[in-house]
Amino acid sequence: MSKLTLISFALCPFVQRAVIALKEKNVPFDVVYIDLANKPQWFLDISPLGKVPVLKVPRDRQEDAVVFESAVILEYLEETAPGVKLHPADPLERAQHRAWIEYGSAVLGDLYRFGSAKTATDLDGARQTLLQKFTRLEQTVVGPFFAGEKFSYVDAVFAPAFRQLDAVETVTDTGLLDAFPKVSDWRKALAARPSVKEAVPADFVDLYLLRLRGHEALVLKAAA
Incomplete structure (x- = not known):
């Protein structure tokens, strides 16, 4: 190629x-x-x-x-692309993974609302929506990655979402994953993956927090 x-x-x-x-x-x-x-x-x-x-x-x-x-x-x-395949070989499993990729996009949308919320009502609403989605993920994730030992496209999709959460939690504790041990372990496994580490510039956290502060994000007020 x-x-x-x-x-x-x-x-x-x-x-x-x-x-x-x-x-x-x-x-x-x-x-x-x-x-x-x-x-x-x-x-x-x-x-x-x-x-x-x-x-x-x-x-x-x-x-x-x-x-x-x-x-x-x-x-x-x-x-x-040659080399490793990131979708399951089985057509049904592949379709299920594609569906969870869409779910990951929905989680990103919820995280955007969580990070840009300016009022307590909006912040709590986004929090409750995320908790509902993490509840479903807790019931689904196999570990250490989404479907077990093999890294997949679902993992590639959720890693950037968890990275946003990681960035916020450098300055304030969101508590979003406190009740979800399997999702928390998955998040850690993804953060340690070399491809995930190298997917952003070195100053990503600073840039992301700067963006949230520009939106006057309420989630960061406690850290102000």
Whole structure:
């Protein structure tokens, strides 16, 4: 496979999914960071939705192809990249994993609401929604990874969500996972994975907390 280029934004959890997959599959790639608040025209020209991640795929004697949307990028890598497979071989298990990937996207949405809440009502509402989702995950996770010993795309999807929680908990205790030992162990196993560690810039925590403070996030008020 020719060297790929991933168009990225430093804080985007959906980009992290693609980076984790590329590293798990040992696929060489370059990263180009952009500012989503000031998108360059060249990016808008190749990104139909104006979002990251975007994967540029070289083609012989042709213009580079573009693949967008993180779930599609993961599927493309699964079909084309050599080495380890990150989806189960069984069609039913593979379908179930894809469903849990969607669940992971919903958790990210809930975490965004939790992190951007400005009122106690909004913060508590987001907290209760997350607790409900973690309850279901506690009943499902096998350990040490989602489905057992083998790292999968579901793990690649949830790792960026837990990373956001890790960042917040460098300054204040959320208590979100206190009642969920299996999910807590899963979170730790993901945080220790080399591909997960290397999926963000070194200053990710500072950048993420700066963003939350810019949103006047209530969850950080206790740490102010």
